[in-house]
Amino acid sequence: xxxxxxxxxxxxxxxxxxxxxxxxxxxxxxxxxxxxxxxxxxxxxxxxxxxxxxxxxxxxxxxxxxxxxxxxxxxxxxxxxxxxxxxxxxxxxxxxxxxxxxxxxxxxxxxxxxxxxxxxxxxxxxxxxxxxxxxxxxxxxxxxxxxxxxxxxxxxxxxxxxxxxxxxxxxxxxxxxxxxxxxxxxxxxxxxxxxxxxxxxxxxxxxxxxxxxxxxxxxxxxxxxxxxxxxxxxxxxxxxxxxxxxxxxxxxxxxxxxxxxx
Amino acid sequence: xxxxxxxxxxxxxxxxxxxxxxxxxxxxxxxxxxxxxxxxxxxxxxxxxxxxxxxxxxxxxxxxxxxxxxxxxxxxxxxxxxxxxxxxxxxxxxxxxxxxxxxxxxxxxxxxxxxxxxxxxxxxxxxxxxxxxxxxxxxxxxxxxxxxxxxxxxxxxxxxxxxxxxxxxxxxxxxxxxxxxxxxxxxxxxxxxxxxxxxxxxxxxxxxxxxxxxxxxxxxxxxxxxxxxxxxxxxxxxxxxxxxxxxxxxxxxxxxxxxxxxxxxxxxxxxxxxxxxxxxxxxxxxxxxxxxxxxxxxxxxxxxxxxxxxxxxxxxxxxxxxxxxxxxxxxxxxxxxxxxxxxxxxxxxxxxxxxxxxxxxxxxxxxxxxxxxxxxxxxxxxxxxxxxxxxxxxxxxxxxxxxxxxxxxxxxxxxxxxxxxxxxxxxxxxxxxxxxxxxxxxxxxxxxxxxxxxxxxxxxxxxxxxxxxxxxxxxxxxxxxxxxxxxxxxxxxxxxxxxxxxxxxxxxxxxxxxxxxxxxxxxxxxxxxx
Numbered sequence: 013x014x015x016x017x018x019x020x021x022x023x024x025x026x027x028x029x030x031x032x033x034x035x036x037x038x039x040x041x042x043x044x045x046x047x048x049x050x051x052x053x054x055x056x057x058x059x060x061x062x063x064x065x066x067x068x069x070x071x072x073x074x075x076x077x078x079x080x081x082x083x084x085x086x087x088x089x090x091x092x093x094x095x096x097x098x099x100x101x102x103x104x105x106x107x108x109x110x111x112x113x114x115x116x117x118x119x120x121x122x123x124x125x126x127x128x129x130x131x132x133x134x135x136x137x138x139x140x141x142x143x144x145x146x147x148x149x150x151x152x153x154x155x156x157x158x159x160x161x162x163x164x165x166x167x168x169x170x171x172x173x174x175x176x177x178x179x180x181x182x183x184x185x186x187x188x189x190x191x192x193x194x195x196x197x198x199x200x201x202x203x204x205x206x207x208x209x210x211x212x213x214x215x216x217x218x219x220x221x222x223x224x225x226x227x228x229x230x231x232x233x234x235x236x237x238x239x240x241x242x243x244x245x246x247x248x249x250x251x252x253x254x255x256x257x258x259x260x261x262x263x264x265x266x267x268x269x270x271x272x273x274x
Numbered sequence: 275x276x277x278x279x280x281x282x283x284x285x286x287x288x289x290x291x292x293x294x295x296x297x298x299x300x301x302x303x304x305x306x307x308x309x310x311x312x313x314x315x316x317x318x319x320x321x322x323x324x325x326x327x328x329x330x331x332x333x334x335x336x337x338x339x340x341x342x343x344x345x346x347x348x349x350x351x352x353x354x355x356x357x358x359x360x361x362x363x364x365x366x367x368x369x370x371x372x373x374x375x376x377x378x379x380x381x382x383x384x385x386x387x388x389x390x391x392x393x394x395x396x397x398x399x400x401x402x403x404x405x406x407x408x409x410x411x412x413x414x415x416x417x418x419x420x421x422x423x424x425x426x427x428x429x430x431x432x433x434x435x436x437x438x439x440x441x442x443x444x445x446x447x448x449x450x451x452x453x454x455x456x457x458x459x460x461x462x463x464x465x466x467x468x469x470x471x472x473x474x475x476x477x478x479x480x481x482x483x484x485x486x487x488x489x490x491x492x493x494x495x496x497x498x499x500x501x502x503x504x505x506x507x508x509x510x511x512x513x514x515x516x517x518x519x520x521x522x523x524x525x526x527x528x529x530x531x532x533x534x535x536x537x538x539x540x541x542x543x544x545x546x547x548x549x550x551x552x553x554x555x556x557x558x559x560x561x562x563x564x565x566x567x568x569x570x571x572x573x574x575x576x577x578x579x580x581x582x583x584x585x586x587x588x589x590x591x592x593x594x595x596x597x598x599x600x601x602x603x604x605x606x607x608x609x610x611x612x613x614x615x616x617x618x619x620x621x622x623x624x625x626x627x628x629x630x631x632x633x634x635x636x637x638x639x640x641x642x643x644x645x646x647x648x649x650x651x652x653x654x655x656x657x658x659x660x661x662x663x664x665x666x667x668x669x670x671x672x673x674x675x676x677x678x679x680x681x682x683x684x685x686x687x688x689x690x691x692x693x694x695x696x697x698x699x700x701x702x703x704x705x706x707x708x709x710x711x712x713x714x715x716x717x718x719x720x721x722x723x724x725x726x727x728x729x730x731x732x733x734x735x736x737x738x739x740x741x742x743x744x745x746x747x748x749x750x751x752x753x754x755x756x757x758x759x760x761x762x763x764x765x766x767x768x769x770x771x772x773x774x775x776x777x778x779x780x781x782x783x784x785x786x787x788x789x790x791x792x793x794x795x796x797x798x799x800x801x802x803x804x
Contacts, residue, residue: 066749069756072764131571137484137556221557222490225753236367237745259775 041250044243057244067230067245074210074227075252077141081148081209082202085156088149089201093160094190097167108161115154123147123218130219140220147219148209155208156201163197164190199260207253306356308631309379310341311369313619314362316383316451317341317639318651325650340647344638348631351412356631373397373624380627381635385619387493389447390735392622393432399623400445405633415448415640418667420659421699422727423449423618430732447620448636449657451649453579454616454722454730455494456609457486458563458586463573466606466714473610474501476574478550486574487566488551490558492748494576497533497615497733499547503540504532508612512729522728529613530731536740541747548751558752564588567605578617579719580654582607586716587653606714609726616730618657642670649674655720662700672698679717680705692717696724 048054061067092111096104114122126147130136135143167190175185211228227249234242318324320339341358348356363369366388373379373392384392392398408416427444457476459469463485472479477486477498488495501508508529515525556572557563563575564585577585589605621636623629638644645658649671660671675694683689683706692712694703711717718726736744756764 065758065761066746066753066755068761070749070753072756072761073754075768076764136571217490218562222559223552223555223557223752225749230749230753233745233749235371236365238742239371255772259772 041243041246044240045247046244047240049240057241060241061244061248070225070230071227071248071252073225077145077148077216077224077226078206078209081145081152082156082205084145084149085153085205086198086201089153089156089160090194090198093157093164093194093197097161097164108157111157112154114150119151120214122151123215126150127218136219137221140223143219144216144224144226147215148212151212151215152205152209155204159200159204160194160197163194163200167193202260203257206256210249210252304354306354306628306631307359308356308381308628308635309359309361310381310383310635311361311363311372311377311379312383314364316362316619316652317360318644318647325647340639340644343644344635347638348634352634358635378626379624381632382622382624383450383619384622386443386617386732387735389443389620389622390432392624393441393446394436394735394737397624398446399625399627399629400441401448401623401633402629405448405637412634412637414637414642414667415658417661417664418640418642418645418658418671419449420657420697422659422697423452423657426732443620447622448640449618449620450639451580451652451654452616452618452657453655453719454609454614454726455497455576455578456582456607456614456719458567458575458577458582458605458607460567460570460573460603461606461714462570462603466608469574469608470611473505473612474498475505477576478502478547478554480554482574483554484556485572486555486576487557487559487563487572488555488576489563490560492744493733494615495548495551495558495748496544496744498576499544499551500533500535500540501610501613502547503543504535505612507532512612515728526728526731529729533613533615533731534734536736536744538743541740541743545747545751548747552751577607579607579722580652582719583716584653586719604715607716607719608714609718609722612729614726614730616727616732618732642667646670646674659698659700662698662702669702672700672703675721676705678720679707679711681708682706693723694721696727697721 045057046053046055048056096108101107127136130143130146171189171193172185175189180188210226211231213226213229213232216222216224216226216229227245231242231245231249234245318340320342341360345356345358348354363372366384369382369384370388370391373382382392389398404410405413406416407413424444427447427449428442430443431439432441432443432446433439457469459466464482468481469476476482477488479486488498511520511525511528511532514520515522520528557566559566559575563572563577564581566572567575567585568588575585586605586607589603621632623632639648640658642658642660645656649656656671658671660668662668679692681689686706686708688709689706690709690712692705692707695701697703707717722730735741
């Protein structure tokens with residue numbers, strides 16, 4: 013038999029990778045979530061999760077923390093990206109770099125530094141929720157700026173000219189041209205900030221003195237004692253994230269989104 | 275010139291030959307592989323921070339790691355080459371998970387409750403009879419282990435659930451490091467008398483609000499809550515003991531029984547105490563506490579004795595963890611007078627382990643010179659005291675302790691006698707130490723006196739059911755609980771938001787949600803485009 017070297021063969025490594033590192037792990041999580049200690053099919057984890065106010069509260073708290081983090085990130089990142097994308101500065105990439113370089117410094121180091129700062133200001137241990145959100149905003153800001161910047165950079169200059177030719181003022185141009193055309197960047201930024209701020213318990217442990225419990229910490233703790241419940245929580249988180257991605261349009265395949273989904 | 279270089283090359287390749295050959299030999303069948311699974315940073319890893327002892331240094335002048343020394347020693351003693359596959363874990367639960375996933379090891383070093391859990395679940399293999407034969411030169415563990423630890427290991431049953439199982443800790447485990455729990459405190463802010471009057475209640479005391487920490491670990495916090503909850507009972511017991519109505523052993527056993535309660539009523543009441551703790555403490559920490567107390571951010575830190583020694587050493591050197599100078603007062607360690615938790619980590623062999631090699635490893639680590647090296651490196655107290663009758667090694671550990679703490683009576687500021695005979699089993703173990711050291715500082719954290727150990731209890735494995743209940747309790751205490759109505763309101767809110775987004779997204783596709791077009795042509799244009 014002759015081996016036909018087609019493009020399909022080139023795809024095999026990726027298929028293998030997907031099967032072993034995406035599909036099988038997902039199935040394992042699904043399997044653990046719906047079994048009990050004796051590995052029998054059971055819905056106890058599911059029922060327990062939704063009948064336990066502690067777990068529901070934690071999910072709600074995580075959602076709120078993630079929501080505020082995302083909103084603050086968006087509020088800071090949008091003007092920055094807009095100014096950078098539209099400015100005629102020659103070295104604007106330097107400013108962009110300044111916003112992005114912290115990402116290249118070790119995460120634990122940055123959080124430790126923030127911890128010291130907060131302690132110096134006197135907030136550490138006093139305002140645990142504020143500290144957590146502050147740390148998360150600091151940490152995830154670049155993930156919001158970058159997609160916004162790339163989308164806005166792609167908006168054709170002639171659109172702005174057309175807009176002002178037709179008599180639109182600055183505000184109208186913003187609401188009718190910039191905002192709608194930057195929506196893909198907003199959507200992708202939200203997706204990239206929302207999920208990690210629900211799960212990144214290192215931030216809440218370090219800056220919230222472990223007194224702030226978010227869903228990621230929950231999953232971690234359950235995987236120390238009860239894998240089945242841990243899988244169930246992970247699965248529920250997966251569904252929440254899937255929903256939020258879908259709602260913000262992360263799955264659309266049209267031209268405008270492609271570049272923004274970093 | 276050229277010739278010379280060629281000569282050097284030949285020489286070099288000749289010199290390499292044996293190495294290559296031995297490397298090839300390693301792959302042969304006669305090399306034993308010993309898989310050891312230990313805590314991180316829990317053995318002398320050589321290099322900087324190693325104890326200066328008369329071992330042969332590496333070619334580059336650095337201290338060798340304990341594991342390399344063991345490999346050399348094993349081959350010399352037993353004539354077979356051995357290779358140690360050494361891996362580490364961060365928590366007992368991580369280790370247990372690895373075992374459950376099917377990882378295979380010859381030797382593990384879990385804490386006491388995990389050893390009991392593993393034993394209850396029939397994971398462990400007992401030590402062989404050869405291990406306990408003191409006439410064998412290489413059986414360093416049995417020959418040199420402290421009589422106090424030996425007695426504790428031999429008098430405690432390992433499987434509490436099964437009455438018929440009479441095997442003890444000693445059958446399945448060999449000790450490694452041990453210690454007690456207490457508070458590290460900053461004497462600048464915390465009055466010693468006040469603290470000793472409060473005991474574990476300091477965790478709830480309003481004057482330490484936001485200045486005290488506990489461990490981010492359910493067992494340690496549960497213990498503190500139990501000690502607070504049953505303080506009257508514990509005090510009554512102590513009174514009976516001092517009055518002579520209760521013998522030492524009986525007192526200790528009853529105390530341990532109280533501190534191991536896991537019945538439903540206890541769990542419910544512990545939850546209340548833990549909620550109070552939650553409101554009063556500064557943080558739940560695993561290792562930020564040491565830095566926080568050295569920097570003066572907190573005043574009281576629940577700590578294991580080994581960590582306490584480390585923090586006190588740092589404060590003494592006037593440095594924080596990064597080595598920067600601090601203007602920090604010295605720190606003290608306080609073991610509450612009513613009771614404390616006694617913990618230990620021990621070596622156990624899972625079923626199917628290579629017992630001969632694993633036991634040899636335990637014995638090698640238990641040789642007093644190596645025990646001292648490990649203690650120096652790790653900073654915790656080892657279970658090895660040294661057999662006083664052994665000429666070569668017998669006095670090494672005691673010498674090390676005396677080196678650290680003994681003072682000359684004439685020169686000392688405020689000397690007092692410190693008695694560690696119970697631990698060392700030797701009349702030499704009484705020496706003069708500074709009162710400060712013996713009552714507040716490193717010495718009593720390193721080696722508590724017999725009185726202190728009497729009021730210490732080991733926490734057993736809770737058992738499957740209680741364990742689950744306590745874990746649930748822990749997650750309830752640590753998370754913020756919302757009232758049901760709040761959850762309902764927020765859920766409704768989320769559903770509304772989702773519905774709104776859906777409407778905007780698909781509104782134009784579903785008639786029911788149709789949004790009337792503002793300007794007719796817009797919609798028509800869109801239709802045409804479709």
